[in-house]
Amino acid sequence: MNKRFFIILTAIFIAPAGVGPKSAPAARSDPKTVSYSPPRLADGRPDFRGIWQARETAYINIEGHRAEAGLRASPSIVVDPADGRIPYLPGALKQRDKNYERRATADPAINCFQAGVPRATFLPTPFQIFQSVGHLAIVYTDNHSYRIVLDSSIPHDDGIDFFMGDSRGHWEGDTLVVDVTDLGDQTWLDAAGNYHSDQLHVVERYTLLGPDTMKYEATLADAMVYARPWTLRLLLYRDKKPGAQIVEDECIDQADGVWHHVSPFDPKALLHHDYQAELNREKNSQ
Amino acid sequence: MNTAKLATVAGVMVWIAAAAPAFAHHSFAAEFDLDKPITLHGTAVKWEMINPHSYITLDVMNDDGSVTRWSVEMGAPSALYRNGWRKDSVKVGDELTIEGYKARDGSNTIFGSQARLADGTRVLGGAPKNLQPSTAPAPDKPPNP
Amino acid sequence: MTGAILWMAALFALRASTAQSPEKSATAPSAQSTPTNLPRLADGHPNLQGLWHNESGYRAAMKNLRGGGGLAVALGDFHSAGVPLPFPYWPITKQIQEYRDLHDPYHDPEAHCHIPGVPRETEQPSSLFPFQIIQDEKYLVILYEYAHDLRIIPLDDSAHPKGYWAWDGDSRGHWERDTLVVDVANFNGRTWLDMEANFVDENEHVVERYTMTGADTIAYSATVDDPTVFTKTWTMELELKRNPAKEQIVYYDCHEGERDVEHYPKSEGNAANPHE
Helix, strand or coil, rough: CCHHHHHHHHHHCCCCCCCCCCCCCCCCCCCCCCCCCCCCCCCCCCCCCCCEEECCCCCCCCCCCCCCCCCCCEEECCCCCCCCCEEECCHHHHHHHHHHHCHHHHHHHHCCCCCCCHHHCCCCCCCEEEEECCEEEEECCCCCCEEEEECCCCCCCCCCCCCCCCEEEECCCCCCEEEECCCCCEEEECCCCCCCCCCEEEEEEEEEEEECEEEEEEECCCCCECCCCEEEEEEEEEEECCCCCCCCCCCEEECCCEEECCCCCCCHHCCCCHHHHHHHHHHHCC | CHHHHHHHHHHHHHHECCCCCCCCCHHHHHEEEEEEEEEEEEEEEEEEEECCCCEEEEEEEEECCCCEEEEEEECHHHHHHHHHCCCCCCCCCCCEEEEEEEEECCEEEEEEEEEEEEECCCCCCCCCCCCEEEEEECCCCCCCC | CCCHHHHHHHHHHHHHHHHHCCCCCCCCCCCCCCCHHCCCCCCCCCCCCEEEECCCCCCCCCCCCCCCCCCCCCCCCCCCCCCCCCCCCCCCCHHHHHHHHHHHHHCCCCHHHHCCCHHHHHHHHHHCCCEEEECCCCCEEEEECCCHEEEEECCCCCCCCCCECCCEEEEEEEEECCCCEEEEEEEECCCEECCCCCECCCCCCEEEEEEEEEEEEEEEEEEECCCEECCCEEEEEEEEEEECCCCCCCCCCEEEEECCHCCCHHHHHCCCCCCC
């Protein structure tokens, strides 16, 4: 009886709603990449809980960008291919360049669409990982998005698209591997027009390197857009400020159809009421 | 499509209940009229499995041979998915029969409460708790609160 | 002394078994559910984790108001033209509610995929929109299917922030024996209570209570105080029921931009944000 069979059997009987079977032993971490042994939950899995954030500016352009208003130049976070360029098919590259030209209006994020995967991981706002035995979810500040990472023994939902995709997780040593499908085609990968089709398949790998540092890798495959799968990598840092929390991020649609984020710290977010005036106004506008 | 034509293709069609309307966010009765049930038979022009409401655009041939384009509003993808709908449930050109309720504003819009699709292999979705596919004639007045 | 040791051993065994299997009763299935049989986390608190829905339906019974299982209609969660729910409005706020219910249903913030607010997101139609709870000793997070709403509830009964106004407000929780008590404040005045234009404003203050009454049921109540909208405090009570183990959240993205708003009848006054 091999380990995978045991894992599936256990998973079936314990009706998992989260990542990892509860009784399977945690494998040793891969010594080739990581020597850090993190604190663990009761099931032996590494404790990823906390608020995390990328420090770099890959959200502007995964392939790197020049110095611009207030921001240093930044290199590509694409690690494979080695030249740091996303291996687009020729026609797709043209589309990406068109997206880039129109990015000020065509970026779905401008309409407050959710960021998708992997873009949500390296936004300039933090996310929080919630984890318990049998449960794992990632909650993003941006557009109050969340992803529930279910055990990989549960098949993906099929024939439906989600902005944040459909996530299934398993462990390889101390690395959390998340398989993401059903991402649709409504999201970009960054603000520079890098994009995908609804055939996108992402495999993420989260590995703790130290108490406050995590390595994040994502391999993207999409035969409609890329000539071959490619991988990006960046580091995530724990937010240790006392009282740090994920705040609410919501968008308001204005009468002209433009959406804009509203900060809960902005006094304009607070709607004061003068009920008689409101009633008069609503009656007059009929 | 008249009833006779419908009967001949009925053998390969399956009823799928559209989700109970995802009306958590706006009032059904303000937009649709429970007093005006309607059944449309037509050809699918467009299928949008989108949020917060999905839409089928349907070309319906009238008795005089003219064609009227109808818009069928249904629930959100999450609700439809639980009833068996998928991205590929409707293709352009599919012959569909859809039961629903007419919009109050007189436009060619209905809320679709259940649909008979062209693909006979679809599994019948379970009816959601509060909406049973109607086998009885539609009520002639709204239920009492 | 021996009795105490035996009792502690039994408690330990109970916690160990329930910590591993939050989705089913730790004890024999035929045992009557009592508070001592609740699934519990290692910290001893009831384990509320899992997928839940409002079993009481959309129009819930409310203490101090007309009671009895709500005003369910045959088609479930529709607005029913007729009998309004008797919230204790001031005369002017009652006029606002009646006017909007009749003329401006699309001003409902949920019609624009906005965050529903508290307690509306809990009373969502049970057949459609469940919510997932993940919990440890520091946080309880509720992930609602409807419009991917979410609430992070720190369990340290810490203070609400100042200068913060949100659709879902700010939540701070603590345990009172086996009841999770959540204090919610800092609302931004932009939410409704339901599709019938019942509403609250920025002075809303909610105290929620989640009491697990069995492995698969939670008695939920929300006491709402909003002195500028209502003349008195009122309480809503619902039963929450666990979804079958194989069910999951199916993400409800809701907002996809303008594609739905264009379908709202223009005559209904579908101004995108009527209050700006």
